[in-house]
Amino acid sequence: MSSDTPIQYRIIPSQPAAHLFEVSCTVAEPDPAGQCFSLPAWIPGSYMIREFARNIVCIEAHADGRPVALEKIDKATWRCDPVSGPLTLRYEVYAWDLSVRAAHLDTTHAYFNGTSVFLRPHGLESRPCLLDIQPPAGPEYAAWRVGTALPRDGAALWGFGTYRAGDYDELVDHPVEIADFAHASFEAGGVAHDIVIYGRQRADLERLARDLKRICETHIGLFGELPPMERYVFLVMAVGVGYGGLEHRASCSLMCRRGDLPQPGVEAVTDEYRTFLGLCSHEYFHTWNVKRIKPEAFLPYDLSREAYTRQLWAFEGITSYYDDLGLARSGLVTPEAYLELLGQTATRVWRGAGRLKQSVAESSFEAWTKFYRQDESAPNNIVSYYTKGSVIALALDLTIRRATAGQRCLDDVMRTLWQRYGRVGQGVPEGEAERVAAEVAGTDLSEFFERYLYDTQDPPLAELMGDVGVEFTLRPADNAADLGGKPGKAGAEEIARRGTLGVRTGADPAGVRLLNVFDGGAAQAAGLSAGDLLVALDGLRVAKDNLEKLLWRYRPGSTLTLHAFRRDELMSFQARLQAPTPDTCVYTFRTDIDEATQARRTAWLGPAATSPAS
Numbered sequence: 001m002s003s004d005t006p007i008q009y010r011i012i013p014s015q016p017a018a019h020l021f022e023v024s025c026t027v028a029e030p031d032p033a034g035q036c037f038s039l040p041a042w043i044p045g046s047y048m049i050r051e052f053a054r055n056i057v058c059i060e061a062h063a064d065g066r067p068v069a070l071e072k073i074d075k076a077t078w079r080c081d082p083v084s085g086p087l088t089l090r091y092e093v094y095a096w097d098l099s100v101r102a103a104h105l106d107t108t109h110a111y112f113n114g115t116s117v118f119l120r121p122h123g124l125e126s127r128p129c130l131l132d133i134q135p136p137a138g139p140e141y142a143a144w145r146v147g148t149a150l151p152r153d154g155a156a157l158w159g160f161g162t163y164r165a166g167d168y169d170e171l172v173d174h175p176v177e178i179a180d181f182a183h184a185s186f187e188a189g190g191v192a193h194d195i196v197i198y199g200r201q202r203a204d205l206e207r208l209a210r211d212l213k214r215i216c217e218t219h220i221g222l223f224g225e226l227p228p229m230e231r232y233v234f235l236v237m238a239v240g241v242g243y244g245g246l247e248h249r250a251s252c253s254l255m256c257r258r259g260d261l262p263q264p265g266v267e268a269v270t271d272e273y274r275t276f277l278g279l280c281s282h283e284y285f286h287t288w289n290v291k292r293i294k295p296e297a298f299l300p301y302d303l304s305r306e307a308y309t310r311q312l313w314a315f316e317g318i319t320s321y322y323d324d325l326g327l328a329r330s331g332l333v334t335p336e337a338y339l340e341l342l343g344q345t346a347t348r349v350w351r352g353a354g355r356l357k358q359s360v361a362e363s364s365f366e367a368w369t370k371f372y373r374q375d376e377s378a379p380n381n382i383v384s385y386y387t388k389g390s391v392i393a394l395a396l397d398l399t400i401r402r403a404t405a406g407q408r409c410l411d412d413v414m415r416t417l418w419q420r421y422g423r424v425g426q427g428v429p430e431g432e433a434e435r436v437a438a439e440v441a442g443t444d445l446s447e448f449f450e451r452y453l454y455d456t457q458d459p460p461l462a463e464l465m466g467d468v469g470v471e472f473t474l475r476p477a478d479n480a481a482d483l484g485g486k487p488g489k490a491g492a493e494e495i496a497r498r499g500t501l502g503v504r505t506g507a508d509p510a511g512v513r514l515l516n517v518f519d520g521g522a523a524q525a526a527g528l529s530a531g532d533l534l535v536a537l538d539g540l541r542v543a544k545d546n547l548e549k550l551l552w553r554y555r556p557g558s559t560l561t562l563h564a565f566r567r568d569e570l571m572s573f574q575a576r577l578q579a580p581t582p583d584t585c586v587y588t589f590r591t592d593i594d595e596a597t598q599a600r601r602t603a604w605l606g607p608a609a610t611s612p613a614s
């Protein structure tokens with residue numbers, strides 16, 4: 001036996017109705033001191049301890065036809081008694097988490113990430129792996145196929161059979177969808193790209209393939225090449241309600257509402273479809289940024305415990321900046337629609353007072369316990385390295401363009417990071433993205449990063465956006481459904497007369513549930529709390545659909561009586577309403593711009609995005 005004897009895995013969605021996968025793992029040369037196996041605690045791209053081993057329900061080991069004793073030595077690890085020959089573990093995995101992060105099995109499909117199902121044999125992580133994927137028994141599953149970017153080793157395309165991975169890290173970086181799925185394909189960067197869609201839907205697949213091709217080519221164009229891979233696969237789960245994405249080296253897992261997919265006969269890029277395209281664009285950009293240009297702390301991934309980095313703004317924030325920018329540059333959304341998206345992102349940042357308490361660098365470092373474990377206090381106490389990270393990326397892009405008179409931009413930073421780190425498999429040291437940005441800009445950017453990344457200041461977007469002839473304004477929200485990005489519908493005078501409570505609410509059959517109570521707002525000053533069930537306002541019953549209208553009858557400064565249940569106790573509160581705050585962001589194209597400004601705007605939004613007429 002040589003050091004490249006593969007680890008052999010086999011997986012069968014054996015009991016779809018019971019949500020149980022049957023998995024086995026055979027090690028030819030187990031550790032003579034007793035082979036240990038464990039399941040990851042987290043999945044790369046989703047920075048939260050999830051303890052996947054809790055879903056292993058039965059496990060046994062045998063060698064040479066005889067059972068081998070197995071001891072669980074911590075929450076994720078098993079140790080086998082010493083044996084000399086090939087050792088096989090057999091176990092079942094309970095899979096009932098319909099998300100892009102785990103595993104899900106029922107009579108309609110099987111989906112898994114390797115981190116949820118494949119035990120890691122300690123010390124043998126660098127061995128190649130062979131994976132035999134088998135179908136469940138029964139004629140009702142005859143139409144199921146296998147969708148994955150895992151390289152085939154004998155299996156037919158989309159077929160059951162043997163697949164291979166170079167090592168454990170690769171084995172768990174190719175999610176697998178097994179179902180009677182819909183499929184479309186296209187080519188980009190000389191590589192076959194597939195879209196695999198599970199779930200009831202009636203999407204226009206031809207159009208989807210055409211549009212995704214444009215997005216992929218835009219990102220490939222930025223980096224100059226697609227990293228080497230046999231094929232790239234978009235794995236989509238179309239559901240009634242759900243949203244999420246997770247990046248992998250040659251695929252991504254996406255969950256969307258079925259109505260987010262392009263509908264037959266609809267020509268326009270609807271808001272819903274734009275959201276889906278933005279998600280695809282985001283995950284595809286990760287093919288370079290974070291899957292290959294990755295923090296040193298992720299090289300290699302230690303999936304048994306948290307991996308800390310202050311750099312997630314560069315991996316998630318910059319990717320969030322390029323996801324929508326990619327839509328504009330590929331011409332799939334108009335420049336005006338792009339500004340609307342930018343305005344919505346900025347609005348999410350400006351509405352959270354937590355951005356004044358936690359820096360983006362801290363948000364990254366503390367992602368494990370804060371960003372990924374948000375509670376009712378999140379808007380008050382934390383900032384998102386996605387949204388504020390993308391605002392920093394925009395400000396950085398404009399800053400580099402200004403410093404170099406338009407000769408260089410953030411694209412050059414990404415290309416440099418790709419060439420120096422991603423392409424050659426080198427981890428990016430902490431702070432290196434900042435140093436590369438300064439090098440590209442040809443100027444010291446330490447103050448920029450000190451203020452916006454390590455401190456909690458807002459980037460000066462109003463000033464920077466002037467370079468591309470865009471005005472940045474803040475206005476109060478029209479109503480609770482106002483996402484920002486567009487000029488307000490209500491007049492400024494009308495809005496100024498409306499009293500506000502400073503809460504975010506949700507519907508409840510018995511009244512209005514307070515989801516968040518914002519710092520410094522009227523509700524907080526009155527003693528109201530998130531979780532309270534508001535039932536009456538000055539003696540009148542309130543419901544989700546009439547609360548705003550009732551409130552708008554009161555001017556800022558008026559005091560009113562609110563009744564709310566906290567748990568089962570009815571409480572009364574006196575709230576003094578406040579004036580609305582300008583926390584809603586709008587970007588608009590200025591039309592009175594000179595040629596140089598126009599040229600900067602075109603350079604920024606790309607050749608595909610033509611300059612707007614108005």
Ligand code: ZN
Pocket residue numbers: 282286315316319
């Ligand atoms: Zn991301």
